[in-house]
Amino acid sequence: MACGFRVFFPENHGAMLGATRRATDLIPAANAIGYSPEVCSYLTSDVGAFLKNETPMAKMPGYTFPKPDVLVYNTNQCRDVQEWMAFYQRRFGVPMLGVNTPSGLHEVTDVHVDAASRQIEAMVEPLAAITGRKLDYDRFKETVRLSRALSEKWKTVLETGAAVPTPINFFDSTIHMGPAVVLRGDTRAIEYYDLLLAELHDCIARGVGSVAEENTRLYWEGMPIWGKLREHSEFLAKQRTSVVASTYCNSWIFDAFDPEDPFRSMGRAYTEIFIARSEEWKQAYLERMIAEYKVDGILYHDAKTCPSNSNNRYGLPERLQEKTGIPYIVISGDLNDLRCYSEEQTKTNMEAFIEQLAES
Amino acid sequence: MTLYCGVDVGAAATKVVLIDAAGELRAHGVERTGPDTARVAAETRDAVLAASDLARHAIARTCATGFGRNEVAFAEVTRTEISCHSRGCLHHFPGPMTIVDIGGQDNKIIKLDERGKRVGFKLNRKCAAGTGAFLEEIAAILDVELGEMDRLAGEATDVVRLGSFCTVFAKTEILTNFRRGDRVADIVAGAFESVVRRIVEMDPLAGNVVLTGGVVGHNPYIVGIFERVLSRSVQVPPQPQFTGALGAALVARESA
Numbered sequence: 164m165a166c167g168f169r170v171f172f173p174e175n176h177g178a179m180l181g182a183t184r185r186a187t188d189l190i191p192a193a194n195a196i197g198y199s200p201e202v203c204s205y206l207t208s209d210v211g212a213f214l215k216n217e218t219p220m221a222k223m224p225g226y227t228f229p230k231p232d233v234l235v236y237n238t239n240q241c242r243d244v245q246e247w248m249a250f251y252q253r254r255f256g257v258p259m260l261g262v263n264t265p266s267g268l269h270e271v272t273d274v275h276v277d278a279a280s281r282q283i284e285a286m287v288e289p290l291a292a293i294t295g296r297k298l299d300y301d302r303f304k305e306t307v308r309l310s311r312a313l314s315e316k317w318k319t320v321l322e323t324g325a326a327v328p329t330p331i332n333f334f335d336s337t338i339h340m341g342p343a344v345v346l347r348g349d350t351r352a353i354e355y356y357d358l359l360l361a362e363l364h365d366c367i368a369r370g371v372g373s374v375a376e377e378n379t380r381l382y383w384e385g386m387p388i389w390g391k392l393r394e395h396s397e398f399l400a401k402q403r404t405s406v407v408a409s410t411y412c413n414s415w416i417f418d419a420f421d422p423e424d425p426f427r428s429m430g431r432a433y434t435e436i437f438i439a440r441s442e443e444w445k446q447a448y449l450e451r452m453i454a455e456y457k458v459d460g461i462l463y464h465d466a467k468t469c470p471s472n473s474n475n476r477y478g479l480p481e482r483l484q485e486k487t488g489i490p491y492i493v494i495s496g497d498l499n500d501l502r503c504y505s506e507e508q509t510k511t512n513m514e515a516f517i518e519q520l521a522e523s
Numbered sequence: 524m525t526l527y528c529g530v531d532v533g534a535a536a537t538k539v540v541l542i543d544a545a546g547e548l549r550a551h552g553v554e555r556t557g558p559d560t561a562r563v564a565a566e567t568r569d570a571v572l573a574a575s576d577l578a579r580h581a582i583a584r585t586c587a588t589g590f591g592r593n594e595v596a597f598a599e600v601t602r603t604e605i606s607c608h609s610r611g612c613l614h615h616f617p618g619p620m621t622i623v624d625i626g627g628q629d630n631k632i633i634k635l636d637e638r639g640k641r642v643g644f645k646l647n648r649k650c651a652a653g654t655g656a657f658l659e660e661i662a663a664i665l666d667v668e669l670g671e672m673d674r675l676a677g678e679a680t681d682v683v684r685l686g687s688f689c690t691v692f693a694k695t696e697i698l699t700n701f702r703r704g705d706r707v708a709d710i711v712a713g714a715f716e717s718v719v720r721r722i723v724e725m726d727p728l729a730g731n732v733v734l735t736g737g738v739v740g741h742n743p744y745i746v747g748i749f750e751r752v753l754s755r756s757v758q759v760p761p762q763p764q765f766t767g768a769l770g771a772a773l774v775a776r777e778s779a
């Protein structure tokens with residue numbers, strides 16, 4: 164933004180394809196050209212959409228495919244993002260720049276922050292060469308300041324989930340997080356959350372919950388199953404169960420942004436995120452969250468194509484239950500690829516878990 | 524006499540159990556589930572009533588469980604099969620225990636504490652490995668009747684190890700074994716062993732292990748494999764295929 168670019172985020176397009184249930188029809192096109200059904204289904208949905216020239220965005224007036232001038236990635240989530248940008252790089256023959264962030268960190272030290280922030284800083288020159296304009300440092304600082312302000316607002320929104328009953332649940336938040344994801348550095352996003360916060364505070368004051376007669380509170384660990392948001396939301400509401408918090412929606416809180424030290428603070432913010440941390444760090448984070456949000460049980464989503472967001476794979480659920488006594492279940496599915504999802508299995512799993520929590 | 528009815532609509536079979544007010548088993552029966560779950564549930568119940576000379580109006584309450592539980596129109600209550608298997612096992616054995624249920628399409632591991640409260644459970648329905656569906660596939664490729672598998676395994680002199688997770692891969696392995704001249708009985712024993720191994724991979728199976736489900740009911744051979752693999756004895760309730768339906772009947776009685 165501060166370099167004068169319009170920014171498009173293919174991950175959001177991926178989520179959109181999932182939520183509109185187009186993904187499962189588009190993914191096979193990417194599978195057919197060699198992108199395995201085992202790799203990120205955001206990637207394969209988005210690439211499939213490109214190959215088939217189909218997108219829900221086509222409904223937007225004046226929509227045209229945003230042909231890139233440059234592709235920029237950060238591997239702090241996973242390496243698939245890099246491969247994803249590389250697909251478009253090969254198609255369009257445009258430059259690709261990236262930050263390869265350290266991951267699996269227990270503590271984030273200056274060395275790690277240096278590694279990330281220097282890579283971010285090193286992108287300035289090549290980016291300026293593409294636009295023909297130098298980085299507007301004041302605008303850069305202002306963008307970081309606004310991003311921080313937005314992040315704080317989003318955090319306040321999510322924190323209302325701690326109220327009993329919760330006025331906002333995970334399924335609401337996956338939609339409301341849109342501005343925090345795509346409009347960082349834009350004042351309109353802050354206005355959006357001011358409005359939302361007023362409504363949430365009003366609900367808390369009146370004791371109105373997102374789910375009628377809430378009696379069970381769950382934590383969602385992992386990605387949403389985008390094509391099943393409504394189903395899951397309605398199914399759990401019927402069982403008087405709220406999903407009061409999630410790692411996923413909290414991933415867009417970046418406490419470290421500091422307009423006085425924009426490069427380093429960006430480096431720090433993008434390195435200290437949950438997904439880039441060690442198992443011990445993640446466990447301690449989850450312990451804090453379940454206490455703060457008064458959680459009765461944890462639901463882990465094992466997403467077939469997203470190992471980085473499937474935190475059940477190295478024994479963490481077992482260790483966390485042993486330490487805290489808070490029970491868990493694992494549901495198998497995927498963010499976008501509904502070929503990896505069983506409706507009946509998932510609902511039985513959830514229902515049996517809620518029965519278990521009610522018995523104890 | 525007042526009766527309570529439990530209906531367990533599994534993916535492969537529909538089981539019905541009738542108990543009386545004292546919790547004593549009065550009648551039971553089973554049918555293949557097929558595509559019309561609602562109809563089969565009603566027919567199975569009616570067949571059980573007819574065979575035991577009991578009247579439908581004596582049923583005070585019905586609880587449905589299993590994957591088709593929401594299709595059973597005549598049930599006043601529903602519970603998941605995880606709850607009903609727990610309840611059914613507790614009827615026969617005190618807690619704590621680890622229940623292993625091997626069904627036609629899935630398997631589950633349920634842990635109950637000393638008070639009989641559930642502390643956790645795991646389901647495997649992602650693939651056929653470790654389920655009755657795997658055994659059906661193997662029976663088909665060996666061209667033996669499903670009902671013959673247990674007897675055949677008893678005649679095994681060796682156990683052919685099937686290494687693969689995947690049912691399709693296991694079938695290819697079996698073709699190779701055949702060509703090598705392995706005996707059918709030894710391959711069947713290997714198939715049962717594979718089912719057990721897939722389950723042991725899901726959980727450490729601590730403490731008192733109780734086996735339930737149709738696969739164990741029809742194939743007692745599997746019990747011996749568990750005991751060998753776990754190096755201790757395991758327990759099997761009477762008529763393990765009906766444990767879920769019995770649990771449902773008990774839930775019906777207790778929620779009345």
Ligand code: SF4
Nearest residue numbers: 203240241243469471
């Ligand atoms: S973190 Fe998961 S969803 Fe995000 S790009 Fe990587 S694989 Fe895809």
